[in-house]
Amino acid sequence: xxxxxxxxxxxxxxxxxxxxxxxxxxxxxxxxxxxxxxxxxxxxxxxxxxxxxxxxxxxxxxxxxxxxxxxxxxxxxxxxxxxxxxxxxxxxxxxxxxxxxxxxxxxxxxxxxxxxxxxxxxxxxxxxxxxxxxxxxxxxxx
Numbered sequence: 016x017x018x019x020x021x022x023x024x025x026x027x028x029x030x031x032x033x034x035x036x037x038x039x040x041x042x043x044x045x046x047x048x049x050x051x052x053x054x055x056x057x058x059x060x061x062x063x064x065x066x067x068x069x070x071x072x073x074x075x076x077x078x079x080x081x082x083x084x085x086x087x088x089x090x091x092x093x094x095x096x097x098x099x100x101x102x103x104x105x106x107x108x109x110x111x112x113x114x115x116x117x118x119x120x121x122x123x124x125x126x127x128x129x130x131x132x133x134x135x136x137x138x139x140x141x142x143x144x145x146x147x148x149x150x151x152x153x154x155x156x157x
Contacts, residue, residue, distance in 0.1 A: 063079040064076065120137070
């Protein structure tokens, strides 16, 4: 497959939102603009964004939040369904890991993809926690 890798935050965020909808991460079409504004801000505030393209089509992406010294978290590693199981997810994860080789990485994953991440060397952490009322504040979950 002939693909291009881009390491930039300057993306076409309409295409980014399309991927979020294709993988069913977002579900309310009437909130598209609100989602787009929030996701664009999240991407621009990330330290690292990597995307994969086939010609002009955005195929997948991942972003990293990090202190660049100790810890890094991979967020929104998404690949369009038509391109899943083709190595693109592995490529995106590897690019993130290579960018911050001395950091301890974390991520959140849907149950359906735990095996994928375990094959990449991740393991389930017994002490992971989140603030329950945060779900009521975040645009993605409203």
